[in-house]
Amino acid sequence: PERSARVSKVRPPLHQYIRKLLFSDLDKSSIEQVLRQLRKLPWNECETYLLKCFMKVHRGKYGQIHLIASLTAGLSRYHDEFAVAVVDEVLEEIRLGLEMNDYGMQQCRLAHMRLLGELYNYEQLDSSVIFDTLYLILVFGHRTAEQDVLDPPEDCFRIRMVITLLETCGHYFDRGSSKRKLDRFLIHFQRYILSKGALPLDIEFDLQDLFVDLRPKMTRYSSIEEVNAVLVELEEHERTVSTDKANSEKHSDTEKPRSRSTS
């Protein structure tokens, strides 16, 4: 055939070195060393490229994504702007994924959910960011003309996204206000799940595992009407609580989040 040989991309040595560190050297035992090497890089020259590589978490092993979050935390001490950029960038990727809903990107999108959860575990973002993202996943593009493209009725990918994120960091939402926030979210999530009708078995099993893991005693509702009733009740309750709270605002208990570092 008249096709010329594929030209392989030639990367500058510095980029090659960064790729070697992140994509082949990095593992549990080498992370300290990789961190030290990253700190020695000429940051002005390669910060942008490093950010790009940090977003390629789907290239590595799924079980190693926490190492990227750990590196981010390690670097934030000296390069806080970089850690901020990592958080902003992964949130943008998640948003972009919702906007495109490209089948070919699914693996990559799940890796980003995992990274977001791990960044929470390494204290690089607040729980409010996690909950905002969870709700965004449930509602993005709904009630617009594009709903059938962005979240077609038989498409269960968003359920996968939620499962992935909560598998990664949901167990930290087990006390105080974040516990209540997760309880509330899971009801909304159930409503979303029911709107999908019958689920593929693999997703159903993962959901069962997730509920057993996070809220073994929570009822799984079987009809939208039931969930709607629960949600109405919940909102009613929240309204009375917030009026009570407004009356005794000054003495509110500030819950100190407990440390999340896993390493």
Next chain:
Amino acid sequence: MKGPLDRAKVVVRHLPPTISQSAFIEQIDGRFTGRYNWVSFRPGKTSQKRQSYARAYIDFKKPEDVIEFAEFFDGHVFVNEKGTQFKTIVEYAPSQRVPRQWSKKDGR
């Protein structure tokens, strides 16, 4: 932690892929000079395979300035030389974290 009313960091999305940082800053300075603490610009990309918009994060000094900025810039339309239109979106950034002013100098 910041409450919803104190949010001052915005993300400006769907900027034209070819806009440069200086061209973007030029657009917002004049009216907003001295009213923000921090800007981070992410250039876009145009290739045949995939094009991506440019994007910017801005941390304003006062939450009220976010409103004025959104009125000024949300929906702002850029037109490139081929006549393609790019309509800017201004939103609160999902993560309100901004870099510490003083970062430790890395002794390495």
